[in-house]
Amino acid sequence: MAAPKDPRPCSIADTLALVGEKYSLLVLREVCLGNGRFDQLVRNIGAPRDVLATRLRRLVEADILTKRLYSERPQRFEYRPTPAGLELEPVLLTLMAWGDRHIRQDDDRPMVVEHSCHHELIPVVTCAACGEAVSHEDLTARPQSPGWTVTGRTAA
Amino acid sequence: MAAPKDPRPCSIADTLALVGEKYSLLVLREVCLGNGRFDQLVRNIGAPRDVLATRLRRLVEADILTKRLYSERPQRFEYRPTPAGLELEPVLLTLMAWGDRHIRQDDDRPMVVEHSCHHELIPVVTCAACGEAVSHEDLTARPQSPGWTVTGRTAA
DNA sequence: ACCGGTGAGTAGGAAATCCAAACTCACCAT
DNA sequence: ATGGTGAGTTTGGATTTCCTACTCACCGGT
Structure with a gap:
């Protein structure tokens, strides 16, 4: 995942290194919609469970998501966007609008x-x-x- | 690249299917900056040449880039954004601003x-x-x- | 106590992708 | 003839992804 050659310094590239992997932005979509539980994410995104677990770890580590306990006795977690994560929502909205315009013109x-x-x-x-x-x-x-x-x- | 299970219909997912692969948005960055030649892209992005060739084919096919001949006799091509491609520039700008704020706070x-x-x-x-x-x-x-x-x- | 179900993952090997370097092909310059 | 450039393609190996199955912990009903 490090520099293959010497890509130039760029905040776009650095941001994509955090959220540009497959499914990462779809995770953010779901979490922004309030669907933050693991099995919801699996169902709604259609990603393999292990890949999803990896993405969630990285997104939490990058302070884009937080893991919140919503049940003590059977330990159950829910992922929610951090303020930094919410600041990525405009990216999702812009991507959605583009797809609405250019992929489904109907x-x-x-x-x-x-x-x-x-x-x-x-x-x-x-x-x-x-x-x-x-x-x-x-x-x-x-x-x-x-x-x-x-x-x-x-x-x- | 087809549905692994049954992901829900979503323009974000559909758009990412076109531009969400590794390097695709960096290609768009370079092309928007006017650096549309193959070797420039290789150098500036740091991607393997074969991967880049694959990305370029897909982006042209999706009408995000066009391939323009800039030299006849030694056939030389240059990639430029289409109007649809330019409409993705706001995504790049938003990603860049996010990275500037959250990755390099300095x-x-x-x-x-x-x-x-x-x-x-x-x-x-x-x-x-x-x-x-x-x-x-x-x-x-x-x-x-x-x-x-x-x-x-x-x-x- | 037993059975089935749910939520949140982990394990394992097959399949697809990615990577780096080398190679091609066509042309131009010396 | 030799070397160089631009735009890729080929090759073979290293990584990732994918998918199914499995685990572990708990709950609810009987």
């Missing part, structure tokens, strides 16, 4: 999320500073470390 | 993205209808198909 979406404003949630990524929706042409990459060669719109 | 970010408003881009996911930043407590999941049991805040 209206057979398997789930709809409603916002507290009583409209269906259509997530839009905006710039915190100006509030505008972000589009590719408005972005300029500014590498902070050497090794980042960018051929496109790059500031000096 | 200020040694490897890259900063600047928005056309001349401020550093801090991506925020908002609701298209009301414009508010999305937070977990404001969301209600509304399953559209059977098989979705949600224990948390679910509308009837």
Whole structure:
């Protein structure tokens, strides 16, 4: 799992090293929906139990999930998202919206999320500073470390 | 890659089936930065060449990338994002911001993205209808198909 | 006490993937 | 002729994943 060659330093790569393995983001989906028990996860995700156990260990270790005891006598645990885990929910929402748009262009979406404003949630990524929706042409990459060669719109 | 058991229908899972394999999103990162040539990708990502070739084929097939000829006589290709591919850029930005916040709490970010408003881009996911930043407590999941049991805040 | 059921995993070997390095093929430069 | 580059493919071995079955602890009914 270490560097095969010398990939460049990148927070995207580092984040994916934590949550980019198969099923990890689906675990987060379930846990955000409140389905945090092992057998629920197995059923809803369809992952092998051993892989799931491994993912859960890593996600707890990365402080994305916490393991909560919900029954003392037969020790039973439930996984819940930490604040850091909840901050990944926007990633899930954006992925879901993309799939809804590009994979099922018909209206057979398997789930709809409603916002507290009583409209269906259509997530839009905006710039915190100006509030505008972000589009590719408005972005300029500014590498902070050497090794980042960018051929496109790059500031000096 | 088919259903191992009966995972529930989900656009997150379907999208991850396209871009969730190892390196796929890093390929998209490079391509969005303008580094679309094979050897650049190998160097910048650090992936084995055969795996990269497989990923590129799948991403082209999924209409996330296109293969463009940039030199006739020695046939040379370059990969570029399609409109659908560009719509995944917000996912990358959100992952990057998460990593910057939670993995490197210090200020040694490897890259900063600047928005056309001349401020550093801090991506925020908002609701298209009301414009508010999305937070977990404001969301209600509304399953559209059977098989979705949600224990948390679910509308009837 | 016994039987079946549930929840949370572990064990084991087959199947699929991944990895690194070497190789190909087509072209250009010296 | 030799060397170099770009875009991959091949090869063979190391890792992971997958899936079924098993364990262990407990509970509920009879």
